[in-house]
Amino acid sequence: MKKKRSLMQYICAAPHIFWAVLFIVLPLIIVLGYAFTDADGNFSFSNITSLTDYAPIFGLSLELAIIATAVCLFIGYPLAYFIAKAKPRTQKILIMLLMLPMWTNLLIRTYSIMAILDDGGFLNSLLNTSFHIVGTKGAVIFGMVYDFLPYMVLPIYTCISKIDKNMWEAAADLGCSPVTTLVKVIFPLSMSGIISGVTMVLVPSISTFYISQKLGGGTFELIGDTIERQFVTGALNVGAAISLVMMILILISIGIMNKFSDEDGGIIV
Amino acid sequence: MKYASRIYLCLIFGILYIPIVTLMLFSFNAENSTAEFTGFSLKWYLELFNSPETFTALRNTLILAVLSALLATVIGTLAAEGIYRMKNKLVKSAITSVTNIPMMNPDIVTGMSMMLFFAAVMGILALVIPNISYNDIGFAAMLIAHTTFCLPYVILSVLPRLTELGDTMSEAALDLGCTPLQAFIKVKLPNIMPAVLSGMVMAFTLSLDDFVISYFVGPSNFQTLPLLIYSMTKKKVTPDMYALSTIIIVTVFILLIISNFKSDKPEANTRKKKIASIVSLAVAAVLIVAIIIGSFFGGSVVDEEGNVTAAKDVIVLNVYNWGEYISDGFDGSLDVNKAFTEYFNKHLSAKYGGKKVEINYTTYATNEDMYSKLSNSAVKYDIVIPSDYMIEKMIAEDMLLAFDAKSLPNYDNILDEFKGSYYDENDMYSVPYTYGMVGIIYNKTMVDKEDLGSWDLLWNDKYAGKILQFNNPRDAFATAMYLDGLDVNSKDPEVWNRALELLMIQKPYLQGYVNDEIFNKMTTESAAIAPYFVGDFLIMADQEENLGFYFPEEGVNYFVDAMCIPKNAEHPEIAKEYINFMLSEEPAVANAEYIGYASPNKLVIENEEYIEYMTDYAYEGENGETAYDLLYSNNPAVVNKAYNEKIGSDNAACYRNFTPEIQSRVNTLWENLKLADATELWVHITAITIVVAVVALAVYSVYIKKKRSRFYRYRDRENRKAKANTNS
Incomplete structure (x- = not known):
């Protein structure tokens, strides 16, 4: 029987392994190839060395993504907590309401935000004011938070709702106020949710190009815009080099983040 | 605490729904505006249902989402079982890490890697099958790409459930005489089914919503909804996209309510739940059937008599044009593409062996978009409409077919001054479609009359925060170069540095660098001043009466967009028929009225209906000029006289193709411009x-x-x- 099992294991995973090697690993190797060659196909480091020019763009993208992620966490954690504490029926409805906007395409949602916040947009024409919002960094951060908030709330909510109800009671019995319970018990236990939420918001925020195009007014460029522009102007080698570096940076930071969550997902506060 | 939580939930959900509710509201707007609600109307819903482009995109999106979700579910579930059983920790963690890459990686990197991969695949395939085009493998490429990024989510959903379930059950089944396969199908699968289904739904949603990866991988003949929306939002979202979103949201909302339908009485619960799940399954099934029927008809053509021609007798003509650059039947105008198919199928079909024609019409936003699509991914188009300098570049790179434009019967309709242009001196490669000039659009109520006349309006600090600039290097640099009397085609880096200096000075006064967002920003009076093309200005003037326009005295960019046939076109003969048809009076007039750019076609300029249309157009210049005057009495040679003399060439103001050195120089300078003061404390x-x-x-x-x-x-x-x- 042992033999049958080990055979089965490979048969089951075989299509996936084949798929992963062909369509995940191989394309990345090709990116690597492009990053280290020039336009004529000769080996060269010039793309990698030219990346220093893009360091400020990298920095700005990272900063905006970090701020957006922090805001998402700040808004999203209480939201997830309140949803998890609601009655089961209400929970279901609230989660549904949270997911519903995601059925509108991200592009349309972002465009709609732009139409509302623009200098002569819906908000300003309604209030008869002239706030300048679109074109600022704040607007880009708002767009990121708006578009990616559900990605933060859902994992945290799943994590909190899985916490044993006895934990809450035990904490209360041992003299914790609701706030202390939240800080000392619930928050550490939901750390794995927070980490996956942070990852799911940080990664798309760093690489977005649509949000910055529409809400940033084009006065500055994020790294996603740079890659897109390289792609459009046909400078594939530089684009590949930027993609490569971005990928490595993100994988490293995800690795570091995962280091801080234990097997059972608890970071101790 | 309870109130605090309620208030908080209401507040956040309120903010979350404001954009959604607004877009629903504006989908009922009487006018083409997403900022001012003028009255209730259903016309955008009608427009939506009359738009075959939208429906094809919707169908494509659904087919792709269903197939990639199914494929990812089958492969992913099996993989989860395999990974679960793996004893070797190292192999196990290696496989899970690789699996998670598409989930962890930014979409843009996955998209880029997929695009380069399929380009390489095309390179290999071209050796085996000489005439293969990217369109032939385009659907497969999209399916593979979508399945790949959906896979980790399926595995992530199924694997924990397998671990939770443990081995006891399947071991019991094995002990009772099941084969491992039976044990898996009869015992394990039913137990992990909820996780499998939720993985599948997740994959379906992800595929449905994906834009970035499709943007990099997508072929010309398979447009999905997000891609269509993207090409539209580059111009201006018309409320019909809002209408579509409203329909989708309401449908999903109803489906969710049905599937969550639950009675408070526990005994009634199971029955009602069963009914609910049957209903939602039925709805899903109907949807899928509708897709299959839709895709069946998608491959064939129904002619007027209702005869269905089989797909193999249909020639698909791939037309790749600028967004909003053809009369499409909106508001009772002529649907030019439809008119061509009807004309062809009636009169020309016999000449081409009884075959019918069908047009696959896709759009791009910039010359560079079109060029990269054509040169990178081996996509095949039959018609493209690039601008002058791009034609020059494409001829130099041997990308265009020398079909001898003079040989077309209708070529005589083109005015003489547009024949033998500098980019195509012997009229071998191109037939002019429209022409136009750049000028400055201003808001009459916001800008003082004495400030008009020159490019320096864009540098006037009086209007700081109300000025817009082009968001592409070529046009933005040109504004500075005309202002300072520099050669827009200069090969001297110093000249470009000087232009950059001027743009740096300008940057603090700008509201933003924008392309087609100009439409929205000028018509909603968000901005007061913007450089743009005269044809587009007329469209804006129709919506906002306070807008004015002038050609700056220092000289302006003058361009021609012309119809060309790429060298690798699959149906060059039919493409010629298409171009010839576009030159005939009715379609040319319809296009000229719809696009708003000047026409190089004699029949159009002399057409009485057209002259009347343009004279009555909702525009009046400072000295009472009509739209017709604006388009046709400002001869480019006269407007640019001073500039041409200064630079010393007849076509000095026209863009010429850059050398690679200058191109990369301009790109670097553009990045510097964007970086200046980009970070704030x-x-x-x-x-x-x-x-x-x-x-x-x-x-x-x-x-x-x-x-x-x-x-x-x-x-x-x-x-x-x-x-x-x-x-x-």
Whole structure:
């Protein structure tokens, strides 16, 4: 029987392994190839060395993504907590309401935000004011938070709702106020949710190009815009080099983040 | 606490729904505006249902989502089982890490890697099958790409459920005489089904919503909804996209309510739940059937008599044009593409062996978009409509077919001054479609009359925060170069540095760098001043009466867009028929009225209906000029006289193709411009504070952990000591 099992294991995973090697690993190797060659196909480091020019763009993208992620966490954690504490029926409805906007395409949602916040947009024409919002960094951060908030709330909510109800009671019995319970018990236990939420918001925020195009007014460029522009102007080698570096940076930071969550997902506060 | 939580939930959900509710509201707007609600109307819903482009995109999106979700579910579920059973920890973690790459990677990197991969695949395939085009493998490429990024989500959903389930059940089944396969199908699968289904739904949603990866991988003949929306939002979202979103949201909402339908009585619960799940399954099934029927008809053509021609007798003509650059039947105008198919199928079909024609019409937003699509991904188009300098470049790179434009019967309709242009001196490659000039659009109520006349309006600090600039290097640099009398085609880096200096001076006065967002920003009076094309200005003037326009005295860019046939076109003969048809009176007039750019076609300019249309157009210049005057009495040679003399060429103001050195130089300067003052202090401070706080928290947690483990060690030691003492 042992033999049958080990055979089965490979048969089951075989299509996936084949798929992963062909369509995940191989394309990345090709990116690597492009990053280290020039336009004529000769080996060269010039793309990698030219990346220093893009360091400020990298920095700005990272900063905006970090701020957006922090805001998402700040808004999203209480939201997830309140949803998890609601009655089961209400929970279901609230989660549904949270997911519903995601059925509108991200592009349309972002465009709609732009139409509302623009200098002569819906908000300003309604209030008869002239706030300048679109074109600022704040607007880009708002767009990121708006578009990616559900990605933060859902994992945290799943994590909190899985916490044993006895934990809450035990904490209360041992003299914790609701706030202390939240800080000392619930928050550490939901750390794995927070980490996956942070990852799911940080990664798309760093690489977005649509949000910055529409809400940033084009006065500055994020790294996603740079890659897109390289792609459009046909400078594939530089684009590949930027993609490569971005990928490595993100994988490293995800690795570091995962280091801080234990097997059972608890970071101790 | 309870009230606080309620208020908080209401507040956040309120903000979350404002954009959604607004877009629903504007989908009923009487006018083509997403900022001002003028009255209730259903016309955008009608427009939506009359748009075959939208329906094809919707169908494509659904087919792709269903297939890639199914494929990902089958492969992913099997993989989860395989990974679960793996004993070798190293192999196991290697496989899970690789699997997670598409989930962790930014979409843009996955998209880029997929695009390069399929380009390489095309390179290999071209060796085996000489005439293959990217369109032939385009659907497969999209399916593979979508399945790949959906896979990790399926595995992530199924694997924990398998671990939770454990081996006891399947071992019992094996002991009772099941084969491993039977044990898997009969025992395990039903138990993990909820996780499999939720993985599938997740994959379906992800595929449905994906834009970035499709943007990089997508072929010309398979447009999905997000791609269509993207090409539309580059111009201006018309409320019909809002209408589509409203329909989708309401449908999903109803489906969710049905599937969550639940009675409070426990005994009725199971039955009602069953009914509910049957209903939602039925709805899903109907949807899928509709897709299959839709895709069946998609491959064939129904002619007027209702005869269905089989797909193999249909020639698909791939037309790749600028967005909003053809009369499409909106508001009772002529649908030019439809008119061509009807004309062809009636009169020309016999000439081409009884075959019918069908047009696959896709759009691009810039010359560069079109060029990269054509040169990178081996996509095949039959018709493209590039601008002059791009034609020059494409001829130089041997990308265009020398079909001899003079040989077309209708070529005589083109005015003589547009024949033998500098980019195509022998009229071998191109037939002019429209022409136009750049000028400055201003808002009459916001800009003083005495400030008009020159390019320096864009540098006038009086209007700081109300000025827009082009968001592409070529046009933006040109505004500075005309202002300073520099050669827009200069090969001297110093000239470009000087232009950059001017743009740097201008940057603080700008509201933003924008392309087609100009439509929205000028018609809603968000901005007061913007450089743009005269044809597009007329469209804006129709919507906002306060807008004015002038050609700056220093000289302006003058361009021609012309119809060309790419060298790798699959149906060059039919493409010629198409071009010839576009030159005939009715379609040319319809296009000229729809697009708003000047026409190089004699029949159009002399057409009475057209002259009347343009004279009555909702525009009046400062001196009472009509739209017709604006388009046709401002001869480019006269407007640019001073500039041409200064630079010393007849076509000095026209863009010429850059050398690669200048191109990369301009790109670098453009990046410098974007980087200037890009970061603000508060961004630095906030980001650094957050990072410091997170690091402090992490260090603190490590410290506490160490302290606690030290305490536990100490306690254990003490316990052991105490035990030893009592034992002795």
